[in-house]
Amino acid sequence: MATIITIDGPSGAGKGTISRMLAKKLRFHYLDSGALYRLLGLAAVRHSVDMANQQDLSTLAGHMDIDFEASGDELKVLLEGEDVSLELRTENTGALASQVASLPNVRAALLRRQQLFAKEPGLVADGRDMGTVVFPEAPLKIYLTASAEERAQRRYKELLAKGENVSLRALEEQVRSRDERDMSRDASPLIPAADAVQLDSSELSIQEVMDTVLNLVYLKGLATSVDH
Numbered sequence: 177m178a179t180i181i182t183i184d185g186p187s188g189a190g191k192g193t194i195s196r197m198l199a200k201k202l203r204f205h206y207l208d209s210g211a212l213y214r215l216l217g218l219a220a221v222r223h224s225v226d227m228a229n230q231q232d233l234s235t236l237a238g239h240m241d242i243d244f245e246a247s248g249d250e251l252k253v254l255l256e257g258e259d260v261s262l263e264l265r266t267e268n269t270g271a272l273a274s275q276v277a278s279l280p281n282v283r284a285a286l287l288r289r290q291q292l293f294a295k296e297p298g299l300v301a302d303g304r305d306m307g308t309v310v311f312p313e314a315p316l317k318i319y320l321t322a323s324a325e326e327r328a329q330r331r332y333k334e335l336l337a338k339g340e341n342v343s344l345r346a347l348e349e350q351v352r353s354r355d356e357r358d359m360s361r362d363a364s365p366l367i368p369a370a371d372a373v374q375l376d377s378s379e380l381s382i383q384e385v386m387d388t389v390l391n392l393v394y395l396k397g398l399a400t401s402v403d404h
Contacts, residue, residue: 179204179298179398180313182306183389185320186355186366187270188327190377194320194385195302196251201390202300202399207293208244208251209303209310210273212286214264215242215255217272227272230281237285267350274354277304280363298398304358307369316396318389319368322378324351 181198183191192208199206216237219225225232243254253261263269276282283305290310293299301310307317322330328348335342358366368374373392377385393399 178294178296179315180294180311181298181300181393181398182311182314182317182369182372183300183302183320184304184306184308184317184366184368184372186304186322186327186351186358188331188351189320189322190330190382190385191302191320193382194389195300197382197386198389198393199300202298202393204298204300205293205295206251207290207299207301207303207306208253209286209290209301209306211244211251211253211264212242212290213273213277214269215240215253215260216282216286217276218260218263218269219255220276221272227275230279233276233279234281234285237282237289267347270354271350274357278357278361278363283309283363304366305364307372308367309364312369316392316398317369317372318392319372319374320385321374321376323376324348324355326378327351 181204183195185191192210195208196206198204216233219236219240220227220233223236225236227233241256245252245254250261252259253264287310290301293301294311303310307314307319325348328344328351331347331351332342332344375385375388
């Protein structure tokens with residue numbers, strides 16, 4: 177059985193960056209579950225599927241033509257053969273993902289698709305319910321968080337670097353709104369698994385978070401050979 181490490185947490189906590197770094201370090205497979213929901217939201221808009229129609233969205237979820245390709249240190253995401261990596265990272269697509277993720281039938285349709293990513297030698301799964309629903313038996317579960325202010329600030333800097341004109345206050349409101357939606361939904365709400373290690377990255381550098389996570393991996397005896 178493949179070794180599974182789950183890293184859950186709210187948007188902007190750094191779980192995607194840490195998960196990709198960890199997967200590369202351990203030479204494990206990587207699952208960006210958030211990308212699946214973003215892809216579904218994007219596909220729904222492109223195919224004019226009603227965002228409130230659970231049946232049609234569930235059908236679309238089971239038949240999406242998607243692929244993930246490693247491109248250097250980045251992950252290229254393809255939807256119906258088109259590279260949509262940049263479009264997936266927009267605030268609009270993130271909002272679409274949060275909408276479809278609140279629907280029980282949609283989450284059920286994507287559950288098995290996510291579980292198929294668990295292959296030898298191991299998997300690092302990043303999302304919001306990886307440790308609670310998708311891989312509840314994972315030997316190491318991490319819940320990575322940060323304050324809403326810090327997460328908004330990180331996103332603000334990222335968007336400014338891309339030349340986008342954004343409002344920090346608006347981003348803070350979006351972060352809080354998304355947190356409330358994700359944490360209060362009936363289907364797989366965003367909560368730490370009972371046995372998850374909770375880690376606040378608000379005042380930690382990426383390397384400090386990475387070092388802490390690697391120490392947990394080694395303490396659990398989940399890896400002995402790493403890619404230096």
